[in-house]
Amino acid sequence: MQNYYKAYMREKQARDELxxxxEEKTSKLYALNLELEKKIEILQKQQVAVVESEKMATLGTLSAGVAHEINNPLAYLTCNLDTLSEYTHDIGEYLILSLKLISKDINISEFTDEIAKLQSSISTSDLIQDVNDITDDCKEGCERISKIVANLLDFAKPKIEAIAEVEAQELIDQTTxxxxxxxxxxxxxxDCESELIIKGNKSNLIQALINILVNAVQSCNSKKITDPTFIPKLTITAKQEGQTxxxxxxDNGQGIDTTIISRVFDPFYSTKPLGKGTGMGLAVVYGIISNHGGLVSIENNPDAGATVSVKIPLVN
Known part of the structure; x- marks a missing residue:
């Protein structure tokens, strides 16, 4: 009995110590977990800040092009309004004659004679057609400017939690x-298949696609400098593979040096001259696509240029 009791006490002591x-290890693990959660939260906030910072840099890159695209419709709006301004005198003459006829200041014979005189300088039918054409052109120009500004605002506006379903075609259209x-x-x-629906932050996905396309354009432009006969080409495709x-x-640009291709997604790594790039373009792409449960890769084409592939889960 004595031996049994000693064995029981040793077992109890061992169990208590265990x-x-x-409990001590669990307490430490809990504290470490809390610390890890805080660090993850800080990293997530920092990642959002980096994406927004890169977005502002991208807006700077886009600004000149957007200004040019707005200036085009503004130019023919100005031209059309100048023409319309010249027509206001003729339109006014027709309206004055109509008012005189209505108020019986002139009779129908005098009205007909005056209309004939006006017709000798500008045809009524031509005037109506020109005014209609000018109105349609002005409306089209305003809609174009409105669309450009709307796209820019939609891209620039910070939407950290703006998660929604978006079609691949819409992403490509707005980015281009x-x-x-x-x-x-x-x-x-x-070449985009229809009804490819993904779920995510539309603004951030456009940011990623912009960064990819800008790199492709720069690659082609660099090749054009060394070969003036070079015809730059860019193909954008979207298709379904399984649930992705x-x-x-x-692109058919200059491609990527094979010795550095494994580093292109590294933060702050850039092949551009000092001051010409942040080194965060493709790193931001990698972060955005990863946050959407996707994968991004890049490889040189067998003939020329490079291909960037983005794979994102489809909405079930």
Missing amino acids: EELL QLLENKLKQLRVTI AVLEVI
Whole structure:
């Protein structure tokens, strides 16, 4: 009995020591977990700040092109309004004659004679047609400017929690519209399957696609400098593979040095001259796509240029 009691006490003491050790380790693990959660929260905030900072840098890059795209419709708006201003005198003459007829200041014969005189300088039918054409042109110009500004504001406005379903075609369309001035320099082909719906932050996804396209344009422009006969081409495709949307940006530019291709997504790594790049463009792309549960990769094409592939889960 005595031996049994001693064995029981040794077992109890060992169990108590084990429980105490387990409680101590659990307490430390809990404290470390809390610290880790705080650090993750800080990193997430820092990542948002980096994306917004890169977005502001991108807005600077876009500003000249957007200004040019706004100036085009503004130019023909100004021209059309100048023409319309010249027509106001003729329109006024017709209206004055009509009022005189209505108030019986002139009879129908005098009205007909005066109208005939006006017709000798400008045809009524031509005037009506010109005013209609000018109105349609002005409306189209205003809609174009409105669309450009809306796209820019939609991109620039911070929307940290703006998670929604968005179609791949819409992402591509809005991105290419923002970069329209830069993409004019290339032969661009877009091939996108319909109804590729993904879920995420639309503004951030556009940011990622802008960064990819800007790099492709710069690669083509660099090749153009060394070869004036070079015809830059860019292909954007989007298709479904299983439960994944695959977006590819394929250019025929100068490609990427194989010795550094594994580093292109590293933060602050840049092949551009000092002051010409932040080194965060593709790092931001990697972060955005990763946050959407996707993958991004880049490889040189067998013939020329490079292909950036983005894979994002589709909405079930």
